[in-house]
Amino acid sequence: MRILFALCFAALVSTARADEHEAGITLNLPAALKWQDGPPSLPKGAKIAVLEGDPGKEGPFAFRA
Numbered sequence: 001m002r003i004l005f006a007l008c009f010a011a012l013v014s015t016a017r018a019d020e021h022e023a024g025i026t027l028n029l030p031a032a033l034k035w036q037d038g039p040p041s042l043p044k045g046a047k048i049a050v051l052e053g054d055p056g057k058e059g060p061f062a063f064r065a
Contacts, residue, residue, distance in 0.1 A: 028064065038065060
């Protein structure tokens with residue numbers, strides 16, 4: 001019974017999260033991204049491309065290094 005409840009709950013949560021992202025899955029090709037110098041916490045010469053959010057502000061963000 002608990003397993004069935006857990007599976008139903010997981011299905012509901014995953015459906016709700018999918019609905020929140022209007023664009024769906026996006027493909028971010030390296031050549032199409034805006035690359036910039038990485039933060040001091042990365043090795044010298046590292047580059048990053050911000051995919052979502054703003055690393056300079058509070059809140060979630062994602063970047064490719």
